[in-house]
Amino acid sequence: MIDNLPFLVVAITILLGLYTILLKKDLIKIIMGISLIESGVNLFLIALGYRWDRIAPIFTGAPSLAMVMPTVQALTLTSIVIGVATLALLLSMVMIIYRYYRTTDVREVSKLQG
Amino acid sequence: MDILLDNLPGLLIAIPLLGAFLTPLLSRAGDTVRNVWILLITALSSLCGLLVASRVLETGTIVYTFGVDTISQVIPPDSGGIPIRIIFTIDPMNAFMLIIAAIVGFCITLYSISSMEKLSGKDGFFTLLLLLITGVYGMIATGDLFNFFVFLEISSLAGAALVAYRIDKGVAAEAGLKYAALSTLGGMLFLVGVGLLFAQYNSLNMAVIADRMQMTGLDIIAFVLFFTALAMKCGAVPMHFWTPDSYAMAPSAVTAFLVVSSQASLYALFRVCFTLYGGQINLLTVGWVIIILGVLSMFIGVTMAIPQKDVKRLMAYHAVSQTGYMLLGVGVGLAALSSTCLSQSVGMMALKGGLFHIMNHALYKGLLFLTAGVIMYRCGTRNLNQLGGLGHNMKWTMVFFMIGALAIAGIPPFNGFASKLLIYESTFLFNPLLAVIAMVVSILTLASFVKVFHSMFMGPKLPEYQDVEDAPRPMLIAMGILAVLVILFGIFPQQVVDALVAPAATALIDYQGYISAVLGGA
Numbered sequence: 138m139i140d141n142l143p144f145l146v147v148a149i150t151i152l153l154g155l156y157t158i159l160l161k162k163d164l165i166k167i168i169m170g171i172s173l174i175e176s177g178v179n180l181f182l183i184a185l186g187y188r189w190d191r192i193a194p195i196f197t198g199a200p201s202l203a204m205v206m207p208t209v210q211a212l213t214l215t216s217i218v219i220g221v222a223t224l225a226l227l228l229s230m231v232m233i234i235y236r237y238y239r240t241t242d243v244r245e246v247s248k249l250q251g
Numbered sequence: 252m253d254i255l256l257d258n259l260p261g262l263l264i265a266i267p268l269l270g271a272f273l274t275p276l277l278s279r280a281g282d283t284v285r286n287v288w289i290l291l292i293t294a295l296s297s298l299c300g301l302l303v304a305s306r307v308l309e310t311g312t313i314v315y316t317f318g319v320d321t322i323s324q325v326i327p328p329d330s331g332g333i334p335i336r337i338i339f340t341i342d343p344m345n346a347f348m349l350i351i352a353a354i355v356g357f358c359i360t361l362y363s364i365s366s367m368e369k370l371s372g373k374d375g376f377f378t379l380l381l382l383l384i385t386g387v388y389g390m391i392a393t394g395d396l397f398n399f400f401v402f403l404e405i406s407s408l409a410g411a412a413l414v415a416y417r418i419d420k421g422v423a424a425e426a427g428l429k430y431a432a433l434s435t436l437g438g439m440l441f442l443v444g445v446g447l448l449f450a451q452y453n454s455l456n457m458a459v460i461a462d463r464m465q466m467t468g469l470d471i472i473a474f475v476l477f478f479t480a481l482a483m484k485c486g487a488v489p490m491h492f493w494t495p496d497s498y499a500m501a502p503s504a505v506t507a508f509l510v511v512s513s514q515a516s517l518y519a520l521f522r523v524c525f526t527l528y529g530g531q532i533n534l535l536t537v538g539w540v541i542i543i544l545g546v547l548s549m550f551i552g553v554t555m556a557i558p559q560k561d562v563k564r565l566m567a568y569h570a571v572s573q574t575g576y577m578l579l580g581v582g583v584g585l586a587a588l589s590s591t592c593l594s595q596s597v598g599m600m601a602l603k604g605g606l607f608h609i610m611n612h613a614l615y616k617g618l619l620f621l622t623a624g625v626i627m628y629r630c631g632t633r634n635l636n637q638l639g640g641l642g643h644n645m646k647w648t649m650v651f652f653m654i655g656a657l658a659i660a661g662i663p664p665f666n667g668f669a670s671k672l673l674i675y676e677s678t679f680l681f682n683p684l685l686a687v688i689a690m691v692v693s694i695l696t697l698a699s700f701v702k703v704f705h706s707m708f709m710g711p712k713l714p715e716y717q718d719v720e721d722a723p724r725p726m727l728i729a730m731g732i733l734a735v736l737v738i739l740f741g742i743f744p745q746q747v748v749d750a751l752v753a754p755a756a757t758a759l760i761d762y763q764g765y766i767s768a769v770l771g772g773a
């Protein structure tokens with residue numbers, strides 16, 4: 138049970154993010170939802186790599202060969218960097234939208250229809 | 252020289268990436284220097300793409316490992332039989348996509364150097380354009396799932412920024428935001444799928460995963476996640492709502508390449524279905540899911556296109572509809588190859604039709620978007636109701652538009668006819684109803700392009716466009732290259748199918764060959 142706790146947290150975080158994206162009407166909140174999903178996915182990757190009773194993946198001076206898997210940690214680092222870039226891009230677009238529309242409500246930001 | 256040739260797959264990514272980040276620096280030296288630099292970079296990277304593709308078609312799959320002394324050392328001796336480095340796997344299917352990206356990538360750069368001349372902010376624009384090209388090359392060439400995710404995000408971020416580049420009172424930013432939010436969501440779904448597969452098979456390499464695939468419950472969840480994310484990115488119908496907005500708002504040259512970027516996602520979708528899950532999946536079910544998506548995309552895309560007044564929005568809906576044809580062809584291919592009562596040749600024919608349509612679509616849709624860009628460049632509007640009589644002054648643009656329109660409607664002797672005929676014939680043998688739907692959609696496509704042609708080019712000269720000129724020469728050359736290819740591929744379809752499409756289709760269904768190319772027959 139305790140082994141699966143991280144995955145439960147992952148599921149809750151991703152579902153909360155999806156809920157925010159689908160049901161909130163504010164662009165900033167929608168971006169918060171996207172960010173939540175990103176955090177959930179990153180936590181998922183980290184949780185995959187972790188094994189009980191293993192040591193940190195630093196090779197020098199390791200007592201045994203049983204280490205926590207280092208690949209996913211590298212992946213998560215990349216994914217966090219990509220997440221920051223995406224977040225910056227999304228927020229700057231919201232800034233531009235706010236400058237021209239004077240609102241961040243999705244119901245009013247809809248000149249592109251049809 | 253040999254070293255250069257051996258490292259071509261690496262250079263494919265390195266050249267445009269280096270070019271992208273040096274562009275802002277070099278543009279300090281003036282516009283001419285930057286234009287020459289950008290043309291040089293794209294010409295070199297396109298050349299790389301074509302060379303890699305021709306080598307693959309001659310000698311078979313290239314497996315390129317980053318950071319090894321000897322090229323053949325895919326699996327390090329102390330790794331226990333797992334390729335742990337980043338690997339580019341280029342088989343004839345990838346080569347096929349590389350050729351498309353190389354041709355269209357060169358044409359749009361040539362075009363945008365001229366069409367961006369009077370506008371501001373060129374440094375950022377060309378940096379992003381080169382990044383978009385890098386992302387697409389990477390998506391096509393990589394043989395590693397996480398690497399694919401990284402290149403997917405590079406191309407999505409660059410694409411979204413380019414869609415929003417001309418802010419246009421906030422409307423373009425709105426379209427860009429939609430594209431960026433949706434790509435991020437798709438990318439995250441894809442990453443969860445990658446995590447699920449990594450947890451079970453301890454590898455990110457597609458060939459290794461395909462080799463070890465067990466088809467457990469988690470694998471099916473991962474498949475659904477991949478399928479959703481990639482169908483979203485290629486603009487198949489239930490998730491198509493971003494295509495008209497972002498294709499319409501992006502600068503025209505960028506739109507022409509966004510089409511290629513969508514098709515790179517489509518390629519990845521096929522790669523996941525055929526190679527990653529090749530041996531294990533229920534081909535008939537997945538084939539029918541793809542067929543249904545395809546038919547819906549075809550029909551909804553074309554019916555939404557007809558009432559549009561914005562010419563680029565209309566073309567964007569047609570892009571959705573044409574994606575439907577590719578999905579239909581490949582879906583019928585999957586379903587027919589798995590069934591015992593139909594001969595394998597029907598499946599192969601449908602597969603070839605679907606793949607050939609990808610190439611043709613990139614050419615004629617690129618051409619159409621570029622002509623729409625000329626109209627926008629010269630007249631400043633995309634509204635069909637305000638345009639008219641342009642045929643008197645813009646003769647070349649009119650000819651190019653006509654070639655593109657006839658090709659998209661599937662009229663011989665243009666290339667759209669060749670691939671559509673393959674799809675009609677094979678789907679008719681598989682299920683006649685599907686062939687009928689495909690033909691009706693073609694007729695509706697023709698109808699809507701006749702309308703566009705009429706309201707843009709025909710009629711008396713309008714006073715406000717009394718002395719509008721034709722496009723500048725670089726834009727005409729870019730469109731000319733695409734138009735010549737459209738005609739050539741229409742006149743010699745059999746040669747193109749034999750040389751490029753048939754190897755691609757064979758490579759796509761031969762998942763065992765893909766695995767053994769990487770793992771060395773182990």
